[in-house]
Amino acid sequence: MVKKVRVEVSGRGLEQFFSPLEARIMDILWMKGKSTSSELSKILNTGLSSIAGTLDRLVKSGYVRREMVEEGGRFKFVYYPSQSREEFAEKITEKIISSLIETFGEAVVDSFYRNYRGKK
Amino acid sequence: MRENLTCFVSCLQGANTFNFFVLSSALIILSMILVRKLEGFESKLRLFVFANISALFNIPLVFYSMNYTMKCDSSLLNIYGIYLLLIPAVFLLSMTLYGRLLVRKYGIIGSEKILPWIGEFVGDLVDAEVYILNTAIPKAFAMGRKIFVSGGLLEILSREELKAVLAHEAYHVKNRKASLLKGISMMTFLPYVIGKDMELAADEFASAVVGREHLESARKKLREF
Numbered sequence: 001m002v003k004k005v006r007v008e009v010s011g012r013g014l015e016q017f018f019s020p021l022e023a024r025i026m027d028i029l030w031m032k033g034k035s036t037s038s039e040l041s042k043i044l045n046t047g048l049s050s051i052a053g054t055l056d057r058l059v060k061s062g063y064v065r066r067e068m069v070e071e072g073g074r075f076k077f078v079y080y081p082s083q084s085r086e087e088f089a090e091k092i093t094e095k096i097i098s099s100l101i102e103t104f105g106e107a108v109v110d111s112f113y114r115n116y117r118g119k120k
Numbered sequence: 121m122r123e124n125l126t127c128f129v130s131c132l133q134g135a136n137t138f139n140f141f142v143l144s145s146a147l148i149i150l151s152m153i154l155v156r157k158l159e160g161f162e163s164k165l166r167l168f169v170f171a172n173i174s175a176l177f178n179i180p181l182v183f184y185s186m187n188y189t190m191k192c193d194s195s196l197l198n199i200y201g202i203y204l205l206l207i208p209a210v211f212l213l214s215m216t217l218y219g220r221l222l223v224r225k226y227g228i229i230g231s232e233k234i235l236p237w238i239g240e241f242v243g244d245l246v247d248a249e250v251y252i253l254n255t256a257i258p259k260a261f262a263m264g265r266k267i268f269v270s271g272g273l274l275e276i277l278s279r280e281e282l283k284a285v286l287a288h289e290a291y292h293v294k295n296r297k298a299s300l301l302k303g304i305s306m307m308t309f310l311p312y313v314i315g316k317d318m319e320l321a322a323d324e325f326a327s328a329v330v331g332r333e334h335l336e337s338a339r340k341k342l343r344e345f
Binding site for chain 2: 037038048049051052053055056059066068073074075076077
């Protein structure tokens, strides 16, 4: 079987690496820099319990980190992306290219050289 | 089955323990019926303890009687004997292991740094340690002398609501001996009928400490999460 491969690290492309809700949360965190569960719940119009469960999962897998802060006598988790979108893209690219090289060897390097030489 | 039963009776009669066995069994059944009817947690608890202790006392009695005459098949009884030895071990082990499992699964947020007043508030009620689990999902429970609340719980509750939940858990720590009853009732096979009353008593305690309205609103928030 011939599979079509298409990798895109923006919008719906993120869903290759995350679940739909995880991807939307990551998008917002990358855009805003930080957020809270109640804010994410409002923006995404999604129940607090699924937001909380998803954030737990993202924290556990290391894509998001959180800090507990006090705000007017109340306590809140503030969530930050652990790496920027660019860093994330670089890691994914690295992963894909090294797996390509593992499979096809020098042909990949040749192809990159021919196609991307001089391009930025 | 019928043969076994008549043999069992004759064994007890042979060892002169039959009358005592019938009497204590009747008392146990009577107390278990009364436990369901009675009002008031304290008297319920006392009666339930009495029934379980009586049942526990019957166990060596039966073992003694069955071995006294040596006429009956006691293989079932021996299996029960092994079960009796295993229950306390399994019960104690699962208590400590479950706590550690949760701590490993979620991790702990340094509670002293974040919430010094939580420790103070709980410390006034009972001698317990408070741990904050690193999860956004609201949770609260007590285990032995430890109280676990989650970061998610701190997020959604106001200070007074949080106090109500902590007071509820503090009551469980105060009455942690009662949780041993769960293990004992597994040994005696008497149904654990005081679980709901225990929760209600903990709620009463929390209401007395911080006021019922805070407890109710905390419950509502947790239900709607």
